[in-house]
Amino acid sequence: xxxxxxxARLAAAEMSALTAFFTARADPARAGRADDGVDxxxxxxxxxxxxxxxxxxxxxxxxxxxxxxxxxxxxxxARAAVAAALRDELGLAFEPADVxxxxxxxGAIALGLRLVxxxxxxxxVPAPGWFYAPMVRVADLVPxxxxxxxxxxxxxxxxxERALTPRTRVVVVNSPANPTGRVYPRRQLDALAELLEDASxxxxxxxxxxxxxxxxxxxxxxxxxxSPAACYPWTxxxxxxxxxxxxxxxxxGYLALSPLLPDAxxxxxxxxxxxxxxxxxxxxxxxxxxxxxxxLEHVSIDLAELTRRRDRVLAALDGxxxxxxxxxxxxxxxxxAPGGDARGFxxxxxxxxxxVLPGTLFGSPGHFRVCLTATMEMLERALPAFEEVGRTLGxxxxxxxxxxxxxxxxxxx
Amino acid sequence: xxxxxxxARLAAAEMSALTAFFTARADPARAGRADDGVDxxxxxxxxxxxxxxxxxxxxxxxxxxxxxxxxxxxxxxARAAVAAALRDELGLAFEPADVxxxxxxxGAIALGLRLVxxxxxxxxVPAPGWFYAPMVRVADLVPxxxxxxxxxxxxxxxxxERALTPRTRVVVVNSPANPTGRVYPRRQLDALAELLEDASxxxxxxxxxxxxxxxxxxxxxxxxxxSPAACYPWTxxxxxxxxxxxxxxxxxGYLALSPLLPDAxxxxxxxxxxxxxxxxxxxxxxxxxxxxxxxLEHVSIDLAELTRRRDRVLAALDGxxxxxxxxxxxxxxxxxAPGGDARGFxxxxxxxxxxVLPGTLFGSPGHFRVCLTATMEMLERALPAFEEVGRTLGxxxxxxxxxxxxxxxxxxx
Numbered sequence: 159x160x161x162x163x164x165x166a167r168l169a170a171a172e173m174s175a176l177t178a179f180f181t182a183r184a185d186p187a188r189a190g191r192a193d194d195g196v197d198x199x200x201x202x203x204x205x206x207x208x209x210x211x212x213x214x215x216x217x218x219x220x221x222x223x224x225x226x227x228x229x230x231x232x233x234x235x236a237r238a239a240v241a242a243a244l245r246d247e248l249g250l251a252f253e254p255a256d257v258x259x260x261x262x263x264x265g266a267i268a269l270g271l272r273l274v275x276x277x278x279x280x281x282x283v284p285a286p287g288w289f290y291a292p293m294v295r296v297a298d299l300v301p302x303x304x305x306x307x308x309x310x311x312x313x314x315x316x317x318x319e320r321a322l323t324p325r326t327r328v329v330v331v332n333s334p335a336n337p338t339g340r341v342y343p344r345r346q347l348d349a350l351a352e353l354l355e356d357a358s359x360x361x362x363x364x365x366x367x368x369x370x371x372x373x374x375x376x377x378x379x380x381x382x383x384x385s386p387a388a389c390y391p392w393t394x395x396x397x398x399x400x401x402x403x404x405x406x407x408x409x410x411g412y413l414a415l416s417p418l419l420p421d422a423x424x425x426x427x428x429x430x431x432x433x434x435x436x437x438x439x440x441x442x443x444x445x446x447x448x449x450x451x452x453x454l455e456h457v458s459i460d461l462a463e464l465t466r467r468r469d470r471v472l473a474a475l476d477g478x479x480x481x482x483x484x485x486x487x488x489x490x491x492x493x494x495a496p497g498g499d500a501r502g503f504x505x506x507x508x509x510x511x512x513x514v515l516p517g518t519l520f521g522s523p524g525h526f527r528v529c530l531t532a533t534m535e536m537l538e539r540a541l542p543a544f545e546e547v548g549r550t551l552g553x554x555x556x557x558x559x560x561x562x563x564x565x566x567x568x569x570x571x
Numbered sequence: 572x573x574x575x576x577x578x579a580r581l582a583a584a585e586m587s588a589l590t591a592f593f594t595a596r597a598d599p600a601r602a603g604r605a606d607d608g609v610d611x612x613x614x615x616x617x618x619x620x621x622x623x624x625x626x627x628x629x630x631x632x633x634x635x636x637x638x639x640x641x642x643x644x645x646x647x648x649a650r651a652a653v654a655a656a657l658r659d660e661l662g663l664a665f666e667p668a669d670v671x672x673x674x675x676x677x678g679a680i681a682l683g684l685r686l687v688x689x690x691x692x693x694x695x696v697p698a699p700g701w702f703y704a705p706m707v708r709v710a711d712l713v714p715x716x717x718x719x720x721x722x723x724x725x726x727x728x729x730x731x732e733r734a735l736t737p738r739t740r741v742v743v744v745n746s747p748a749n750p751t752g753r754v755y756p757r758r759q760l761d762a763l764a765e766l767l768e769d770a771s772x773x774x775x776x777x778x779x780x781x782x783x784x785x786x787x788x789x790x791x792x793x794x795x796x797x798s799p800a801a802c803y804p805w806t807x808x809x810x811x812x813x814x815x816x817x818x819x820x821x822x823x824g825y826l827a828l829s830p831l832l833p834d835a836x837x838x839x840x841x842x843x844x845x846x847x848x849x850x851x852x853x854x855x856x857x858x859x860x861x862x863x864x865x866x867l868e869h870v871s872i873d874l875a876e877l878t879r880r881r882d883r884v885l886a887a888l889d890g891x892x893x894x895x896x897x898x899x900x901x902x903x904x905x906x907x908a909p910g911g912d913a914r915g916f917x918x919x920x921x922x923x924x925x926x927v928l929p930g931t932l933f934g935s936p937g938h939f940r941v942c943l944t945a946t947m948e949m950l951e952r953a954l955p956a957f958e959e960v961g962r963t964l965g966x967x968x969x970x971x972x973x974x975x976x977x978x979x980x981x982x983x984x
Contacts, residue, residue, distance in 0.1 A: 407858030439681030445820030
């Protein structure tokens with residue numbers, strides 16, 4: 159007799175490579191070695207938590223009423239602060255009732271998928287992209303990868319159109335994009351909206367956008383941001399404070415409805431927030447985190463410092479012949495692995511004490527991701543390994559041969 | 572075109588009465604009135620949070636490392652503290668790896684259902700019982716109510732057997748039981764284990780027990796506790812600290828595997844914890860709550876005071892002819908509504924400023940539930956209303972006629 163459900167097995171299979179990574183990181187033997195090395199894999203903090211975060215928690219820790227730690231759903235002050243911020247940032251008329259407070263973006267994605275999609279329906283996910291597939295599987299849905307544009311990693315409308323079927327219910331858009339760092343311009347989002355509106359009419363069923371925006375406030379060089387919520391009314395926005403606070407262990411995020419939604423649908427979804435969140439597993443943030451929202455709206459990692467790190471590493475890698483995708487947002491650097499084999503490249507770096515994520519984990523076996531949440535000191539310590547491995551695997555730093563090799567097979571898989 | 576998924580609509584339908592209750596409570600107009608009344612509906616705190624809880628949070632708020640608020644899965648010190656407590660309490664050889672830390676019992680139930688059950692399978696839930704049905708629906712499963720024994724609210728094996736079908740995957744056992752306060756003796760659990768073992772063999776598929784034990788530590792008069800995990804190896808135990816701490820707004824709980832599970836199945840489930848919890852929506856408690864677990868293991872509401880409240884209200888209601896089920900555990904009192912109509916009874920009490928939950932919310936339209944988390948002062952203030960309404964609806968306090976009337980139709984629905 160089987161032990162695990164099919165959906166648990168499918169989810170585990172979708173993320174087996176990621177699980178192996180986490181398991182290895184939890185291994186005490188490896189942890190000992192990591193002290194000498196530089197870990198550039200995940201968006202983990204490498205400095206003490208932001209003082210503003212700690213202060214916001216301290217400010218709300220002492221109970222002020224008997225119900226201070228009672229059951230909390232989406233608390234009104236938190237919703238109001240979020241709606242006000244969304245109005246400012248996106249220029250749309252968000253109201254507090256459009257906002258469901260969640261345990262980070264994970265919780266918001268879990269909620270969004272269950273609000274609008276039913277078992278067996280399909281969810282189009284970007285490739286390369288974040289780890290949507292396991293979440294889609296456990297929600298009894300089917301992930302359908304839509305490759306981003308080769309080289310530029312822009313939205314590829316033809317690719318999304320090919321991914322659509324009569325079972326499509328949701329298309330995930332992630333901007334600023336993990337792992338590529340791309341921020342999609344309004345033009346691309348408008349074209350996507352037109353495509354999805356046409357397809358919804360043709361198929362006689364509404365296709366939704368789930369706009370995954372946890373990096374929305376982490377952008378470089380004054381690059382603007384347009385949310386799909388401004389271009390396509392049937393958009394659910396998910397957000398996490400875990401990136402801008404660099405504190406993903408204190409779960410806080412939200413799901414928000416596009417204010418452009420037709421009234422009847424907006425009302426239906428607002429009314430479904432509470433029962434669905436309860437049923438998903440009381441998916442609301444802890445009381446303490448909700449009290450802190452108005453304060454936390456003004457706390458952020460140092461974007462100027464992040465820009466300096468990006469510029470330093472990008473310039474160095476460019477100089478050594480790496481073919482990188484200059485990020486417009488997120489705290490990642492994405493590029494082609496010299497030699498074209500991400501695993502071999504990551505292993506060669508690891509042998510020199512530097513850990514990066516092979517693109518294999520994102521379905522891109524020819525690329526790699528570097529996380530810039532490391533300190534500048536850590537990055538400086540890591541750079542010589544990049545130079546050495548680039549020269550060894552790429553056939554000579556900066557050489558055209560190296561560039562051709564590394565570009566080859568980028569989207570072959 | 573439909574807006575909401577079928578599962579969101581089914582979940583909302585299953586809990587429409589509960590949602591209405593919550594919505595009414597959030598209504599500012601009603602909130603104003605409630606200041607004068609006595610709210611005995613939900614397990615909400617009516618006194619300031621326990622000093623031990625606040626101290627445990629304070630003790631772990633100041634970051635001691637760069638990863639203090641980094642991504643947390645099931646943290647080892649938390650798991651070890653839970654496993655040690657479970658060994659003591661249940662006399663079974665729990666190991667830390669058997670424990671998945673979750674955002675309260677809701678999170679543990681959501682995880683448990685998805686670990687072992689697939690879309691379309693059935694979950695047998697107790698009636699009257701807690702609000703399992705919406706969670707079951709959103710997990711794409713089908714709730715099948717199995718009535719508890721009339722009058723005693725013991726487990727009714729014949730009723731459970733009737734509820735089993737070739738699609739049954741999980742049977743929920745809740746002891747101490749909400750709303751009835753019953754604690755099931757070993758004899759009943761052993762008989763249930765035999766029934767489920769026979770049925771699993773006959774049907775050629777394993778039926779699991781989900782043992783919902785959030786009130787495990789809240790028992791009266793030295794009543795012992797036996798977990799189904801000690802009687803039936805295929806048992807998943809879920810627990811919440813939200814009851815014993817009376818702080819459900821700070822989510823903390825766990826799912827634990829019976830150590831009696833065959834090794835291969837135990838290993839498979841241990842290995843599935845991380846990917847499934849990630850996929851469910853990063854279903855781990857906040858970092859702060861996990862750090863606090865070893866401290867919180869020693870914090871509890873005052874059980875002696877809770878016993879005094881139970882004794883006071885039970886004696887008063889008994890004296891006025893109410894037919895109550897004396898609770899062995901939980902912080903609820905459950906009884907037959909004088910007149911036999913729970914809604915009418917609750918409305919009559921509400922008109923006198925006292926709020927109780929009609930049994931209708933638990934599928935028992937002839938009963939009502941009183942929550943003893945209110946202060947003794949609140950309970951004293953509420954008692955005259957019970958006397959008056961009991962006399963009015965029950966046809967005279969203490970009269971045999973009243974008793975017959977209130978007992979009638981108890982399980983007619």
